[in-house]
Amino acid sequence: MSESQRGSQRGFATHAIHTGQEVDQVFGAVVPPLHFSTTYAPDGIGNLRNGYDYGRAGNPTRTALQSQLAALEGGGHAFSFGSGLAAEDAIIRALLRPGQRIVMGNDAYGGTFRLFDKIHSAWGVSNTPLDLSDHARVAAELEHDDAGLLWVETPSNPLMAVTDIAVLAEIAHAHGALLVVDNTFATPYLQQPLALGADVVVHSTTKYIGGHSDVVGGAVVLGSGDAATGLAEKVAFQQFAVGAVSGPLDAYLTTRGLKTLGVRMDRHCSNAQTIAEHFEGHSAIERVLYPGLESHPGHGLAAQQMRGFGGMVSIELAGGEAAARKVAEATRYFILAESLGGVESLMNYPHEMTHASVRGTELAVPENLLRLSVGIEDVADLVDDLEQALGGL
Numbered sequence: 001m002s003e004s005q006r007g008s009q010r011g012f013a014t015h016a017i018h019t020g021q022e023v024d025q026v027f028g029a030v031v032p033p034l035h036f037s038t039t040y041a042p043d044g045i046g047n048l049r050n051g052y053d054y055g056r057a058g059n060p061t062r063t064a065l066q067s068q069l070a071a072l073e074g075g076g077h078a079f080s081f082g083s084g085l086a087a088e089d090a091i092i093r094a095l096l097r098p099g100q101r102i103v104m105g106n107d108a109y110g111g112t113f114r115l116f117d118k119i120h121s122a123w124g125v126s127n128t129p130l131d132l133s134d135h136a137r138v139a140a141e142l143e144h145d146d147a148g149l150l151w152v153e154t155p156s157n158p159l160m161a162v163t164d165i166a167v168l169a170e171i172a173h174a175h176g177a178l179l180v181v182d183n184t185f186a187t188p189y190l191q192q193p194l195a196l197g198a199d200v201v202v203h204s205t206t207k208y209i210g211g212h213s214d215v216v217g218g219a220v221v222l223g224s225g226d227a228a229t230g231l232a233e234k235v236a237f238q239q240f241a242v243g244a245v246s247g248p249l250d251a252y253l254t255t256r257g258l259k260t261l262g263v264r265m266d267r268h269c270s271n272a273q274t275i276a277e278h279f280e281g282h283s284a285i286e287r288v289l290y291p292g293l294e295s296h297p298g299h300g301l302a303a304q305q306m307r308g309f310g311g312m313v314s315i316e317l318a319g320g321e322a323a324a325r326k327v328a329e330a331t332r333y334f335i336l337a338e339s340l341g342g343v344e345s346l347m348n349y350p351h352e353m354t355h356a357s358v359r360g361t362e363l364a365v366p367e368n369l370l371r372l373s374v375g376i377e378d379v380a381d382l383v384d385d386l387e388q389a390l391g392g393l
């Protein structure tokens, strides 16, 4: 994707560093100040200064992050929340009503499914998980009037399935539904769902966007046409009236992370590619799931709709669950932990960790699967680390 195709005059890295980051007018601070104040003095009753009155309604540090996020996704509006799930919840409340339904991938992030299935279903919003590569089935589900949203996560967590955003956007729109894309794994640097036809982008900024495993957050990003502005008003009202906003320090840390997103993603991608290629065909490994491998069923599509294949690699161990558990506890640099997207490499056993909540459901993950969040360390050290852990089987 060229810079101009991303719908803006500034390039990605320039937006990341400059949008929302104007030099401070009072002291000339190059890094805009972090605003902790919860309340703002008007210039007389009714005369707000730049629209700020109260911290839940608005905060300049959060505004800066939101401008940066909107620009990087090629969108017109962005809203920052206290977590990825809080952002998802705001979308559902803003765009659906009781009696409506979410059509979603059957390999969505476990926490997303738990939110829809345990919380929203109790308030009358149901869900239908299905295989998103079965376009006829997706279209058939969307035929029903109650289906208001199509929810796509690509690449998916942890099976790394790649879904055709442009085709699903057409299918959704033909049936009067909106397409939401969870862009957490790809990040706006690698994939721009709004340009491919999505109506809403959602992120767990806790992952690559924050990038340093030190801040939890989420975001909703919308396009820039009239329809998007209408959706933005609804999401803005949720953010204000429910109040699941990100705090100023969280917004500040997220902005700082975003500035280096491009360079970090380049390194995540190259390290992940090296690891996927090195371990594909290893005697202890049954299958390596990485869209950058030609053997991956979504490779061609990923090459088309992404500018890189990302930093997440899943491996299925030939020795089954026992082997997966042993390897998960035998690495030195890959730290056994939940989450992903930080500079350090992490190892996760989804069956019992991130995806424990979907065990026994249609969304359950294989017991021999390990999910690697490949960090930006020296790749030779990461390869050695995995080799020694597999060697101990």
Ligand SMILES: *Cc1c(COP(=O)(O)O)cnc(C)c1O
Binding pocket: 083, 084, 085, 086, 109, 111, 112, 153, 157, 182, 184, 185, 203, 204, 205, 206, 207, 216, 217, 218
């Ligand atoms: C982590 C994650 C979420 C949830 O985000 P939180 O910040 O943990 O609330 C949603 N989607 C995906 C793909 C994730 O990895």
